[in-house]
Amino acid sequence: MAMIATQTSLSGSSQSPRSPSTQPFLSVSVTDPAKLGNGVQSYISYRVITRTNLPEYQGPEKIVIRRYSDFIWLHDRLFEKYKGIFIPPLPEKNAVEKFRFSAEFIEMRRQALDIFVNRIALHPQLQQSEDLKTFLQVDEETMERARSQETGIFKKKPADFMQIFKDVQSKVSDAVLGKEKPVEESNPEYEKLKNYIFELEEDLAEAQKHAFRLVKRHKELGQSLSDFGKAIKLLGACEGNSLGKAFSELGSKSEMLSIKLQKEAHNLLMKFAEPLKDYVRAVQSIKATMAERATAFKHQYELAETIKLKEINLDKLMLIRSDKVGEAEIEYRELKVEGEEATKKYEMIVQLMNEEIVRFQEQKTWDVGVAFHELAKGQAQLANEIADAWRSLLPKLEACSSAQT
Amino acid sequence: MATITTQRSLSGSSQSPRSPSAQPFLGITVTDPVKLGNGVQAYISYRVITKTNFPEYQGPEKIVIRRYSDFVWLRDRLFEKYKGIFIPPLPEKSAVEKFRFSSEFIEMRRQALDIFLNRIASHPELRQSEDLRTFLQVDEETMERARSQETGIFKKKPADLMQIFKDVQSKVSDVVLGKEKPLEESSPEYEKLKHYTFELEDHLAEAQKHAFRLVKRHRELGQSLADFGKAIKLLGACEGNSLGKAFSELGSKSETLSIKLQKEAHHLLMKFEEPLKDYVRAVQSIKATMAERANAFKHQCELAETIKLKEINLDKLMLTRSDKVGEAEIEYRELKAEGEEATRRFETIVRLMSEEIVRFQEQKTLDIGIAFHELAKGQAQMANEIADAWRSLIPKLEACSART
Numbered sequence: 001m002a003m004i005a006t007q008t009s010l011s012g013s014s015q016s017p018r019s020p021s022t023q024p025f026l027s028v029s030v031t032d033p034a035k036l037g038n039g040v041q042s043y044i045s046y047r048v049i050t051r052t053n054l055p056e057y058q059g060p061e062k063i064v065i066r067r068y069s070d071f072i073w074l075h076d077r078l079f080e081k082y083k084g085i086f087i088p089p090l091p092e093k094n095a096v097e098k099f100r101f102s103a104e105f106i107e108m109r110r111q112a113l114d115i116f117v118n119r120i121a122l123h124p125q126l127q128q129s130e131d132l133k134t135f136l137q138v139d140e141e142t143m144e145r146a147r148s149q150e151t152g153i154f155k156k157k158p159a160d161f162m163q164i165f166k167d168v169q170s171k172v173s174d175a176v177l178g179k180e181k182p183v184e185e186s187n188p189e190y191e192k193l194k195n196y197i198f199e200l201e202e203d204l205a206e207a208q209k210h211a212f213r214l215v216k217r218h219k220e221l222g223q224s225l226s227d228f229g230k231a232i233k234l235l236g237a238c239e240g241n242s243l244g245k246a247f248s249e250l251g252s253k254s255e256m257l258s259i260k261l262q263k264e265a266h267n268l269l270m271k272f273a274e275p276l277k278d279y280v281r282a283v284q285s286i287k288a289t290m291a292e293r294a295t296a297f298k299h300q301y302e303l304a305e306t307i308k309l310k311e312i313n314l315d316k317l318m319l320i321r322s323d324k325v326g327e328a329e330i331e332y333r334e335l336k337v338e339g340e341e342a343t344k345k346y347e348m349i350v351q352l353m354n355e356e357i358v359r360f361q362e363q364k365t366w367d368v369g370v371a372f373h374e375l376a377k378g379q380a381q382l383a384n385e386i387a388d389a390w391r392s393l394l395p396k397l398e399a400c401s402s403a404q405t
Numbered sequence: 406m407a408t409i410t411t412q413r414s415l416s417g418s419s420q421s422p423r424s425p426s427a428q429p430f431l432g433i434t435v436t437d438p439v440k441l442g443n444g445v446q447a448y449i450s451y452r453v454i455t456k457t458n459f460p461e462y463q464g465p466e467k468i469v470i471r472r473y474s475d476f477v478w479l480r481d482r483l484f485e486k487y488k489g490i491f492i493p494p495l496p497e498k499s500a501v502e503k504f505r506f507s508s509e510f511i512e513m514r515r516q517a518l519d520i521f522l523n524r525i526a527s528h529p530e531l532r533q534s535e536d537l538r539t540f541l542q543v544d545e546e547t548m549e550r551a552r553s554q555e556t557g558i559f560k561k562k563p564a565d566l567m568q569i570f571k572d573v574q575s576k577v578s579d580v581v582l583g584k585e586k587p588l589e590e591s592s593p594e595y596e597k598l599k600h601y602t603f604e605l606e607d608h609l610a611e612a613q614k615h616a617f618r619l620v621k622r623h624r625e626l627g628q629s630l631a632d633f634g635k636a637i638k639l640l641g642a643c644e645g646n647s648l649g650k651a652f653s654e655l656g657s658k659s660e661t662l663s664i665k666l667q668k669e670a671h672h673l674l675m676k677f678e679e680p681l682k683d684y685v686r687a688v689q690s691i692k693a694t695m696a697e698r699a700n701a702f703k704h705q706c707e708l709a710e711t712i713k714l715k716e717i718n719l720d721k722l723m724l725t726r727s728d729k730v731g732e733a734e735i736e737y738r739e740l741k742a743e744g745e746e747a748t749r750r751f752e753t754i755v756r757l758m759s760e761e762i763v764r765f766q767e768q769k770t771l772d773i774g775i776a777f778h779e780l781a782k783g784q785a786q787m788a789n790e791i792a793d794a795w796r797s798l799i800p801k802l803e804a805c806s807a808r809t
Contacts, residue, residue: 196643199643200640200643200644203636203639203640203642203643204640206636206639206640207633207636207637207639207640209636210629210632210633210636210637211633213629213632213633214626214629214630214633216629217622217625217626217629218626220622220625220626221619221622221623221625221626224615224618224619224621224622225619227615227618228612228615228616228618228619231608231611231612231614231615232612232615234608234611234612235605235608235609235611235612237608238601238604238605238608239605242770243769243770243773243774246773246774246777250777250780250781364648365647365648368648368651369648369651369802372651372655372802373799373802373803375655376655376795376796376798376799376802377795377799379791379795380791380792380795380796380799383788383789383791383792383795384788384792386784386785386788387784387785387786387788387789387792390781390782390784390785390788391781391785393781394778394781394782394785397774397777397778397781398778
């Protein structure tokens with residue numbers, strides 16, 4: 001379970017009066033991954049345990065079984081309905097086949113899914129979503145039905161987002177090259193933000209790649225120490241007296257240190273490399289929201305252009321007292337309503353995004369600080385244990401070298 | 406320079422009387438590797454500095470220039486002349502082409518050559534060798550002439566030694582299979598020693614391989630830390646305020662640690678892996694001496710057989726009062742002398758080897774003890790520095806996270 005700060009503001013839902021000591025809370029656990037199905041169709045299912053005192057939910061505790069595609073369903077629904085909000089990111093869909101059921105991968109995924117749901121539960125708007133309630137409460141058959149209904153309607157593939165982005169970017173370059181009028185916001189502060197996000201994603205991806213490599217190197221060093229320890233022990237077995245003992249001590253110490261290194265490799269992975277990866281996903285989520293904002297802006301802008309043309313046309317028709325005026329007037333009014341709607345949607349996104357940016361920066365500063373702390377702490381502890389282990393060996397080795405016969 | 410224990414007994418050389426404070430000493434340094442020549446013919450030359458008060462040597466200090474093949478010449482001559490003695494081993498001849506002139510390889514080789522010469526200088530018999538004197542004193546042209554003369558005459562390739570060994574081993578298996586009388590010593594203690602030596606070589610080679618791998622892993626982890634540090638600093642550059650500062654501190658710290666790891670990797674290589682490798686070579690030198698011993702035994706056995714036959718033949722001739730008796734008698738006596746000579750040589754080897762085994766065990770125990778000590782010390786020190794570095798970072802990181 002991720003750290004949860006209890007929310008005190010819940011808007012929009014009818015509540016029975018409660019004493020100030022009964023804070024509203026909603027906390028979720030994703031646990032007990034189990035492998036189900038056979039062969040190619042096998043998959044992992046998770047237990048999702050919801051504990052809450054919110055009246056919209058059934059009872060203080062509810063347990064359901066969910067699989068990865070159910071989480072995707074929730075993510076996509078929220079992305080569609082809450083434009084402007086940075087939807088918490090999901091762990092990656094694909095994995096190398098042979099790695100897909102390794103204990104490490106399953107644990108990493110479970111942790112990421114747990115964080116995902118809890119972030120939604122903590123978000124002032126997202127936590128009120130109907131889809132969240134569905135996800136946390138309905139039985140498996142209902143969930144499956146809901147999931148299969150959504151295919152094709154709401155699902156935008158990441159490729160689509162990239163396309164939207166590319167459209168936006170190409171429009172910008174067209175404008176620069178003087179090809180056509182830009183359909184882009186010309187807000188310098190927002191430009192700055194977009195630049196920052198793009199640069200951040202690149203630098204983060206690089207850092208995250210090297211963080212994972214660091215994990216790998218720890219594992220390799222650990223393996224090497226283990227092999228070395230075994231070889232040294234074999235050597236000691238054919239020597240006698242004090243030298244053989246020295247070999248044996250050294251071999252055992254190496255094997256023990258190997259275990260420590262493997263432990264730290266795992267710790268690095270879960271407490272540092274994965275959080276960095278999570279940061280990357282979060283930034284990608286922001287980019288997706290930026291794409292939605294660009295789409296909303298373009299839509300709103302194009303409608304405005306169309307309305308202008310319709311206005312000019314209407315005036316023309318009125319001047320020549322055409323009988324088409326009535327029809328045109330109705331069309332014009334409808335368009336104006338649509339335009340206001342589009343403008344309202346766009347402005348809502350802008351407003352939400354401003355709040356989201358602040359939330360994001362705070363949360364990220366906190367998360368990264370924690371991750372760095374874990375890194376430094378884990379590494380310091382490992383190094384200390386290693387130093388102690390080697391130092392404890394020194395007097396024993398000195399005893400062996402001095403005892404020569 | 407390896408540690409040299411001064412030898413008190415010097416036999417066979419005329420000495421001027423000396424005061425008890427002027428201990429005889431012979432100290433050698435192999436230094437200043439320099440790349441000479443061009444392209445394919447390029448090679449490394451070393452300065453060999455001899456400091457001694459032995460009267461057989463010219464003056465208190467002499468400096469000569471030597472290359473690897475000169476060392477090989479010296480080793481081969483000693484191997485031929487001092488059968489029974491474990492000749493100190495040389496570093497390997499070949500090296501992967503692109504690695505051959507890397508500073509690390511050159512330093513490893515220099516260290517090994519230095520140890521080689523100093524071991525000879527410390528050995529009570531070997532240090533008196535004429536060939537050693539030649540090696541340490543003659544000018545380069547004379548050395549080159551001596552080196553090229555020896556090709557083909559004395560040079561036994563390692564392959565030849567292995568062949569001798571295989572012969573010995575196949576003879577053993579022949580006996581086991583009941584094929585023929587063994588031409589092998591039947592000393593159970595010596596058998597044990599042979600077994601031990603073979604087993605030791607296997608296990609040592611394995612341990613040395615993994616020690617080398619350990620060095621490599623240190624380097625890789627160090628490289629990874631450097632890459633990571635750079636990436637984190639780039640990240641910090643686009644963040645602002647306290648978070649950016651945290652990134653920057655972390656990045657710098659990683660780069661510092663990367664350097665420490667590379668340093669320890671080098672230390673591991675020179676002070677642990679190389680000594681282990683040296684141990685492997687020493688054991689191979691023992692195996693070569695065992696092959697020589699087997700040779701001498703076989704030679705002595707075969708002569709004894711021949712002498713028996715000659716004796717029987719001689720008796721026959723004497724019975725028949727043949728005129729060939731005189732000739733046969735002379736032949737018989739010559740063979741007996743040869744037989745005694747061969748037996749003496751074999752027994753010398755056996756005696757020398759017994760002393761050598763004791764020396765070897767003592768020296769090896771000491772060397773390995775030192776190598777293990779270096780390993781533990783270096784690792785402990787590095788780990789301590791790493792722990793301190795990370796711990797010094799924690800308060801700075803806490804300062805960053807505490808802000809909202």
